[in-house]
Amino acid sequence: QVQLAESGGGLVQAGDSLRLSCAASGRTSNNYVMGWFRQAPGMEREFVAAISWGGGSTSYGDSVKGRSTISRDNAKNTVYLQMNSLKPEDTAVYYCVAGWFGRYDYWGRGTQVTVSS
Numbered sequence: 001q002v003q004l005a006e007s008g009g010g011l012v013q014a015g016d017s018l019r020l021s022c023a024a025s026g027r028t029s030n031n032y033v034m035g036w037f038r039q040a041p042g043m044e045r046e047f048v049a050a051i052s053w054g055g056g057s058t059s060y061g062d063s064v065k066g067r068s069t070i071s072r073d074n075a076k077n078t079v080y081l082q083m084n085s086l087k088p089e090d091t092a093v094y095y096c097v098a099g100w101f102g103r104y105d106y107w108g109r110g111t112q113v114t115v116s117s
């Protein structure tokens with residue numbers, strides 16, 4: 001089992017930047033892909049970004065591509081999501097995930113990001 005704990009969410013203004021963090025614990029030796037999804041009220045869950053264990057492969061959802069960067073520090077079992085030029089439509093609960101590209105078996109509880117206009 002892997003436990004994921006997100007942090008870094010909050011209330012920001014449009015145009016601001018924010019960095020989310022996700023600390024993994026438990027069985028972290030399986031070289032998992034880690035990433036982020038988000039879900040806005042009344043909307044379907046949406047893929048945001050993912051990164052391979054070594055960091056050499058990344059993937060981004062169209063809605064954040066060019067404005068966000070995912071990175072990880074395996075020594076700290078932590079993945080980060082740097083989001084820039086935030087928009088009100090980025091308002092959502094952001095979930096950290098771990099697993100494999102296209103299949104994420106472990107989910108965190110989420111952290112709220114609210115972007116005011």
